[in-house]
Amino acid sequence: MKKQIIATLTLVLLTGFVSVAHAEIDEAAAKKLAKSNDCFKCHAVDKTKKGPAYKKIAIKYKGKADAEAALIKQITTGPKVKLEDGTEEDHKIIETKDKAELKNLVGWILSL
């Protein structure tokens, strides 16, 4: 009986965790923010344009603890970046300061 209760509780907790993990990233909102900031002019999900594909970025930062912070820094400070054609220019600074929105966008990129 005790085992059954523990198993049930574990299942419930796991289900909750999974659903929370999914709810964390709002893909539509992330894409909308990226679109409104013209991110897709230089980036695509799986194709290299002026900038690297988001999937390539996700692979690059996979497993790195500071991935989120590094990406947020990249899009909020506008450092010099090297484009695929070899030239350099300032990265666009995103037009939002809402941390939740930024986190959601970066989370979506890293989830690809």
Next chain:
Amino acid sequence: MKLLTKIFVSCAALGALMSAPAASAADLGNRNMGREIAKMYLASAAPAAQAGEAGKADAKDIVLRGDAKCTACHDDADSPQLLSIGKTRHGVNADGRTPGCTSCHGDSVAHTGHKGSSKPPKPDRVFGKNTATPAAERNQACLSCHAGDSKRHLWAGSAHEARDVACTSCHQVHTAHDKVRDKQTQPEVCFSCHKEQRAQVNKPSHHPVLEGKVSCSDCHNVHGSAGPKLMKRDSVVETCYTCHMEKRGPFVHNHRPVSDDCSNCHMPHGTTADNLLKARPPLVCYQCHSGHGTPGVAGIAPAITTSAKANTFIEQGRGCLNCHTEIHGSNNPDGGQKLLPPAFFLR
């Protein structure tokens, strides 16, 4: 002993034969699994690898000739709707006359050469709703090819041109379905400005515009015409006769307003009176004619001294058309009835 040896050899051979397929099957299984794993690995690594290769390669045209200049940024990731131009006649690359992006939007050197994180300047010609490009300049982009078309050669000086209507006010170029070129959806485009006509076609008696059987462009040439009201033909009557040819005549007795302008009596888009009439008979007739027997005053009842002709006073339920059936023109030779002048439009 020999027999035993033979049996042993046969068994060994059989065993070898039986085990061979099994082994190969197992091997195959292993190989397949290996392939699957390799496939999975490749699938996960492919986008990044492809991305890297694509980045190194020069950008290629996606839809139109020379569009790489634009689609390097405005591709399916950024503006997928723009690529729908490939579904239109403008996107037929086999036709040497079809334009590229810069044919309409201009070379836009400042736009394409922009560097940095700020917003790039707009292209030379922008066609959106809130564009700063003047209508005449936008239209020039279209007219550079379409000015010679037989239906558009009267655009200059036409009502729409004079009121700064741009081609893109009505037409959508980057879409497979241009609403204004589809009979079913065209009226909605026209009604977005012509609201009075929208109200009229919703009245009980109307041309079947909403039903999709008649569209605005069946009667009007919105690109300019020699006739009034941008009619397709040189006059209102000529345009109406293209469908209502039985009203054209020639008749022995013509009803002059008919051959002058149908809209003397009819409201072509719609009315509350039958047959698209501006008012019900006899009122529509009274705009020009007076009632029978009493000059100038309609509907006055006959007195006891009224002559025998007074039966025409009673206007047959006020329906002029009960007797004057051939109101658009009559071929009645009068049949020798002296009392009825020939041009009474009787059957």
